[in-house]
Amino acid sequence: MVCAFHGHTHNQQCQIDWHPMYIEGTGHTEGEGCEHVFSSLNELACSTCHTTPFHQHQTIDQTLTAELSSLKGVLNLTHADFVHFHEVECSYLDGLKEPPVKDHVSIQYVQALDQVVNCHFQEMHIAINQAQIQVDGAYSKLQNAEAMASCLEI
Numbered sequence: 001m002v003c004a005f006h007g008h009t010h011n012q013q014c015q016i017d018w019h020p021m022y023i024e025g026t027g028h029t030e031g032e033g034c035e036h037v038f039s040s041l042n043e044l045a046c047s048t049c050h051t052t053p054f055h056q057h058q059t060i061d062q063t064l065t066a067e068l069s070s071l072k073g074v075l076n077l078t079h080a081d082f083v084h085f086h087e088v089e090c091s092y093l094d095g096l097k098e099p100p101v102k103d104h105v106s107i108q109y110v111q112a113l114d115q116v117v118n119c120h121f122q123e124m125h126i127a128i129n130q131a132q133i134q135v136d137g138a139y140s141k142l143q144n145a146e147a148m149a150s151c152l153e154i
Contacts, residue, residue, distance in 0.1 A: 037067065 020026040041060060048056045072078070099107070 037064075040067075 041063065044056075044059055044063060048059050051059070098104070
Protein backbone atom coordinates (compact mmCIF):
# COMPACT_ATOMS: atom_id res chain seq x y z
CA MET A 1 0.00 0.00 0.00
CA VAL A 2 1.17 3.53 -0.72
CA CYS A 3 -0.14 6.53 1.15
CA ALA A 4 -3.17 8.24 -0.35
CA PHE A 5 -1.22 11.34 -1.30
CA HIS A 6 1.72 9.43 -2.77
CA GLY A 7 -0.62 7.22 -4.81
CA HIS A 8 -1.62 10.05 -7.13
CA THR A 9 1.95 10.49 -8.38
CA HIS A 10 1.91 7.04 -9.97
CA ASN A 11 0.14 5.75 -13.04
CA GLN A 12 -3.52 4.67 -12.93
CA GLN A 13 -2.71 0.95 -12.68
CA CYS A 14 -0.48 1.56 -9.66
CA GLN A 15 -3.26 3.57 -8.00
CA ILE A 16 -5.80 0.80 -8.60
CA ASP A 17 -3.43 -1.84 -7.23
CA TRP A 18 -2.01 0.00 -4.21
CA HIS A 19 -4.17 3.00 -3.24
CA PRO A 20 -5.74 2.49 0.23
CA MET A 21 -9.21 3.19 -1.15
CA TYR A 22 -8.99 -0.03 -3.20
CA ILE A 23 -7.35 -2.31 -0.63
CA GLU A 24 -9.81 -4.26 1.46
CA GLY A 25 -9.32 -3.75 5.18
CA THR A 26 -7.49 -0.43 5.09
CA GLY A 27 -10.56 1.57 6.05
CA HIS A 28 -10.45 5.32 5.85
CA THR A 29 -6.73 5.86 6.30
CA GLU A 30 -4.30 7.88 4.26
CA GLY A 31 -1.50 5.36 4.94
CA GLU A 32 0.67 7.76 6.93
CA GLY A 33 0.29 6.15 10.36
CA CYS A 34 4.04 5.80 10.90
CA GLU A 35 4.55 9.42 9.87
CA HIS A 36 2.10 10.54 12.56
CA VAL A 37 4.05 8.63 15.21
CA PHE A 38 7.41 9.94 14.03
CA SER A 39 6.18 13.50 13.73
CA SER A 40 4.96 13.34 17.33
CA LEU A 41 8.54 12.50 18.34
CA ASN A 42 9.66 15.88 16.93
CA GLU A 43 8.24 17.45 20.08
CA LEU A 44 10.96 15.65 22.05
CA ALA A 45 13.72 17.52 20.24
CA CYS A 46 13.40 20.65 22.39
CA SER A 47 13.62 18.76 25.66
CA THR A 48 16.44 16.40 24.62
CA CYS A 49 18.69 18.52 22.38
CA HIS A 50 21.21 19.12 25.21
CA THR A 51 21.11 15.63 26.72
CA THR A 52 23.41 12.70 26.10
CA PRO A 53 22.59 10.19 23.36
CA PHE A 54 21.71 7.68 26.08
CA HIS A 55 19.09 10.00 27.56
CA GLN A 56 17.76 10.89 24.09
CA HIS A 57 17.25 7.19 23.33
CA GLN A 58 15.75 6.62 26.76
CA THR A 59 13.21 9.43 26.24
CA ILE A 60 12.24 8.13 22.80
CA ASP A 61 11.91 4.59 24.18
CA GLN A 62 9.70 5.75 27.06
CA THR A 63 7.52 7.81 24.71
CA LEU A 64 7.06 4.96 22.24
CA THR A 65 6.39 2.47 25.04
CA ALA A 66 3.65 4.75 26.37
CA GLU A 67 2.18 5.10 22.86
CA LEU A 68 2.24 1.32 22.38
CA SER A 69 0.57 0.74 25.76
CA SER A 70 -2.14 3.22 24.84
CA LEU A 71 -2.63 1.55 21.46
CA LYS A 72 -2.83 -1.89 23.07
CA GLY A 73 -5.60 -0.63 25.34
CA VAL A 74 -7.60 0.97 22.56
CA LEU A 75 -7.35 -2.07 20.27
CA ASN A 76 -7.55 -4.64 23.10
CA LEU A 77 -4.24 -6.24 22.12
CA THR A 78 -1.76 -8.23 24.20
CA HIS A 79 1.91 -9.06 23.73
CA ALA A 80 0.84 -12.51 22.47
CA ASP A 81 -1.09 -10.82 19.65
CA PHE A 82 2.09 -9.13 18.40
CA VAL A 83 3.97 -12.44 18.54
CA HIS A 84 1.12 -14.01 16.54
CA PHE A 85 1.17 -11.16 13.99
CA HIS A 86 4.91 -11.70 13.55
CA GLU A 87 4.49 -15.45 13.05
CA VAL A 88 1.73 -14.93 10.46
CA GLU A 89 3.87 -12.41 8.57
CA CYS A 90 6.90 -14.72 8.60
CA SER A 91 4.74 -17.59 7.35
CA TYR A 92 3.40 -15.41 4.55
CA LEU A 93 6.88 -14.24 3.53
CA ASP A 94 8.22 -17.80 3.61
CA GLY A 95 5.56 -18.68 1.06
CA LEU A 96 6.95 -16.01 -1.26
CA LYS A 97 10.47 -17.47 -1.41
CA GLU A 98 9.92 -18.96 -4.87
CA PRO A 99 9.54 -16.40 -7.65
CA PRO A 100 6.39 -16.56 -9.78
CA VAL A 101 6.62 -18.99 -12.71
CA LYS A 102 6.80 -16.14 -15.24
CA ASP A 103 9.78 -14.62 -13.38
CA HIS A 104 11.45 -18.03 -13.06
CA VAL A 105 11.13 -18.63 -16.83
CA SER A 106 12.44 -15.13 -17.55
CA ILE A 107 15.45 -15.74 -15.31
CA GLN A 108 16.20 -19.05 -17.05
CA TYR A 109 15.91 -17.34 -20.44
CA VAL A 110 18.42 -14.65 -19.50
CA GLN A 111 20.80 -17.25 -18.06
CA ALA A 112 20.58 -19.25 -21.30
CA LEU A 113 21.35 -16.09 -23.32
CA ASP A 114 24.37 -15.44 -21.10
CA GLN A 115 25.64 -18.96 -21.77
CA VAL A 116 25.22 -18.52 -25.54
CA VAL A 117 27.05 -15.20 -25.46
CA ASN A 118 29.85 -16.62 -23.30
CA CYS A 119 30.30 -19.62 -25.64
CA HIS A 120 30.37 -17.32 -28.68
CA PHE A 121 32.98 -15.05 -27.07
CA GLN A 122 35.11 -18.02 -26.02
CA GLU A 123 35.11 -19.33 -29.60
CA MET A 124 36.03 -15.86 -30.88
CA HIS A 125 38.80 -15.59 -28.28
CA ILE A 126 40.28 -18.92 -29.39
CA ALA A 127 40.11 -17.91 -33.07
CA ILE A 128 41.75 -14.54 -32.35
CA ASN A 129 44.55 -16.21 -30.39
CA GLN A 130 45.18 -18.65 -33.26
CA ALA A 131 45.22 -15.77 -35.77
CA GLN A 132 47.65 -13.85 -33.55
CA ILE A 133 49.97 -16.86 -33.45
CA GLN A 134 49.87 -17.10 -37.25
CA VAL A 135 50.51 -13.35 -37.65
CA ASP A 136 53.41 -13.49 -35.18
CA GLY A 137 54.88 -16.49 -37.06
CA ALA A 138 54.53 -14.74 -40.42
CA TYR A 139 56.13 -11.59 -39.00
CA SER A 140 59.08 -13.61 -37.69
CA LYS A 141 59.54 -15.22 -41.12
CA LEU A 142 59.40 -11.77 -42.75
CA GLN A 143 62.06 -10.43 -40.38
CA ASN A 144 64.28 -13.44 -41.11
CA ALA A 145 63.80 -12.97 -44.85
CA GLU A 146 64.67 -9.26 -44.59
CA ALA A 147 67.77 -10.12 -42.56
CA MET A 148 68.85 -12.66 -45.16
CA ALA A 149 68.16 -10.21 -47.99
CA SER A 150 70.27 -7.53 -46.29
CA CYS A 151 73.15 -10.03 -46.01
CA LEU A 152 72.91 -10.78 -49.73
CA GLU A 153 72.95 -7.08 -50.64
CA ILE A 154 76.23 -6.53 -48.91
